[in-house]
Amino acid sequence: MVLLIALGKQSNIHFDTEFPYLPWQFVLMGVFGIIATAGGVLDWRYHRNPLNMKIPKKERDAEAAALGLGGIPMFLLMWFAMVSSSPKIYLIPILLVLIYTVVAICYDEFVFHIKRCTKIENIYHRMLVLGNGIAWLCWFNYIYG
Template identity: 45%
Template sequence: MLASLAPGTLFAVALALVSSQPRFSWLTEPLRYPWELWVVALAGTTATVAGVADWRYHRVAQLRVGPNEHRAEFLALAGGGFPLFLLMCAASVARRPLAFLLPVLIVLIGTVVLICYDEFVFHRRRCDAWEALLHRILLGGHATAFLAWAHFCFVREGLHG
């Protein structure tokens, strides 16, 4: 459950922390937010709701996550998702964000491999249609939020110098 809530919470805290910097003073005025931030908020919220719904579904249906599946999910989060989040935070505030592009891509590829392993080895046979839909919404939301954030960091003109 905490894993579902952590990305959005940490993102909001990070935004609050950088809003006091002159470069990010626009964060105090929501009407000035770039479209990427709105997409991150919408897609991230969608992913979070799906993650909470999946957690609740497991509790109500009394579905047990085995130790191997738990280890795979932890590895995807701790070994992929969290480092990727930190790299994207660093790229967001860096004067030269493109210096983070290669590390971001390497960690992203590793994260996708770990997520695919978890989905194909553990979820493919066990999940019913509802849980599979929740997983797709969760992963699609995170992927959409990542792509919007990557556009903000690595593509958007005029923000970094």
């Protein structure tokens, strides 16, 4: 949000003079981003409890790879596409990073989580993955829709 406010006047982002002030895609991004963040925080807190299972190193490495090689580059590419006068040049890199990120998340879910997670932990994961996915689709729609 800070980047939107700071760079909103310099880019092709248009603020409205009436509530909700932002395009509908940004409103939904905020809602689903909050759901995803809540799921991530709840999952993190769940694993901080010593009574719950600890995350093995292989799983931590897989999650770090999904975030570091998928999530962070995706954010940067989407931001550059959003503020660019020619966002089409970012489309192929965005789709390549998207494919990698989906594969990394599926690997984490189907290798590490599918059999050992409790019902509540699966709910946290769904909040995190689906919230981020819907927020990303809204952002993509804003840029390329």
